[in-house]
Amino acid sequence: MALGALYFIAVFLSLGFGTYFIIEKAELGDPLRVVNKFLIYYLVFDLVFRYMLQKMPVTNIKPLLYLPFKKSQVVHYSLGKTIVSFFNWSHAFFFVPFSIILLTQGYEVINVIGWHLGFMALIYCNNFINVLVNNKDNVFYLIAGVFILLGVSQYYGWFDITAYTGPLFDKLYDIPITAIIPWAILIALFVTSFNYFKKNMFLDGGLATKVTEAKTENLDWLNRFGNLGTFLKNDIKLIKRNKRARSAVIAGFFFIFYGLLFFTGAVDSYDNPFMKIFAGIFVTGGFLFSFGQYVPSWDSSYYPLMMSQNIQYREYLTSKWYLVIIATVISTVLASFYLYFGWEAYAAVLAGAVYNVGINSYLVLWGGAYVKTPIDLTSNKKAFGDKQAFNAKTLLITLPKLLLPIIIYTIGHFTLGPAAGYIFVAVFGLLGFVFKNKMFAIIERIYKKEKYKTLLAYKQKA
């Protein structure tokens, strides 16, 4: 968690101090009003993040049930635990500095306090809403969908929800006493969650683990790939049936659209050819990075089986390699729409794809040998910021994944022009392809060397 948390703290802090002045400089109007306008999206994002990542308090209740506590004490304890969660106090890094800046800029003390307290309550409201809707996927997707639509329609000027919500949040400042309202909502939500939990605290009630009905799938069409098909079948089931693996794939899918930031000129500092090749790598390599970096951790819960069954290392690695390659090819096809932004954009995507297939596919497998983080497939809650995933070796391997293609491109760009830059990157990728056997021999040796350490690390459950 540590690294991800530090990152967010840094982002929040700089936003907290910077927002006021950025808005002032951009002359968008009264900074507080502008912030209020967009706070509805802030709250919704927060909720989405929590839904995906925040650990639910029920996880460790079972052992408490048999001990001499009153049920209400147990519920208080576990709800109390959510209150001190990172997902709540991290917001203080934005709101506290922002409020301080407001005060130094001559806003009324009482009003700022009212606004601040009101928001604190709203953040905590999110906390309990999340507790209540936990694992109700339909509700979640409905809310997320509605707000994506609202965002889009605001962008195109069809309908502006902030025109209605902004003034509401303004009231917290204009009439500080209205801060009581969010607090009242918060208390109501707390009481509701409390009762809900208390009522459901039985092993066969709220504490029961959800059992989904399983269906045996044959996927016989993969048999034609021989041994490879055997593993591919498993990997497809892994992705289909496990929340954590599914999120990795979805994250990879969204990377396809990451390039829009670069190719539409939406962000000024991204608008240069060097960043475009960077974008090309990400657009086609989303799956490669989000899923590939955790090979072999996806198999961590049954790694002893994989290591003692009749499996040669080479086959195992080859199947993972093919999975990554297939996904890269699919991403590249899906990314064809970048043609719309001109040949350079599409050349960057294609060059990135070839580089991903030829070089990065080895590098993620290689890096994976050092990522000894056991993965709990059924839970999303630790999906980012496992600190073991960020050791020095994996970071070192990340550099050639991203920087090397930029450097290669730059050389081509300055010697023979942009087209040569893209061709250089692609040629480099093709070279990697030629040396496949050599690369696999090296990777295999590393996996074998790390085998015992990996087995031991996977034994310590996440």
Next chain:
Amino acid sequence: MITVNNLSKTYGANTVLNIKSLEIPKGQSFGLVGNNGAGKTTLFSLLLDLIQPSTGHIISNDVQVDQSEAWKPFTSAFIDETFLIGYLTPEEYFYFIGELRGRNKADVDALLSEFEDFFHGEILGQKKYLRDLSKGNQKKAGIVASFIGNPEVVILDEPFANLDPTTQIRLKGIIKELAEKEEVTVLVSSHDLIHVTEVCERIVVLNKGEIVKDIETSTETLKELETFFGG
């Protein structure tokens, strides 16, 4: 079949296993007993090259297990739930193991049909993933999977634990039958002295990592073991 030479495993100053020499001939049914921490699972893990020996080595059918992977085709094991793939249904799991060991669906189905009694209608066609089965049923699936593909060495760690009485009795029958086949070497560990004396021709007692008894099973064996562990 299996030869153990000067094998030891040490964690820091703590020696958890130390076996000067041990010879298990082909076709023997071999029982391993000992209290918790005696080194049973450590020995099995070394046999499967899941941990590295501190000294010495194991040779299985002329293959030194920590040097070559050639022992994998003729060895199979069920140690614990890390030998199960939780997100597969039992059928998918059996077919997966079958494919790894060069057996097609029909072969696997034929083998599974022999274990209908043992499964007691709780494994096949249950519309459940392995992770959602009870501990006992998971064990049944894991044990049967270790029989797929005619392995010559079968290693089962605590196979009787978590099973209901009926299944325990059936499992005894299955292991005895397996042991009668000349070419299959079965290694079983257990805390249940009665079961192990019933199914194994030879019993080795481990205590704090060392072999303290090596008995050919006879009518007196149970008494001898009970005296050892009781006193």
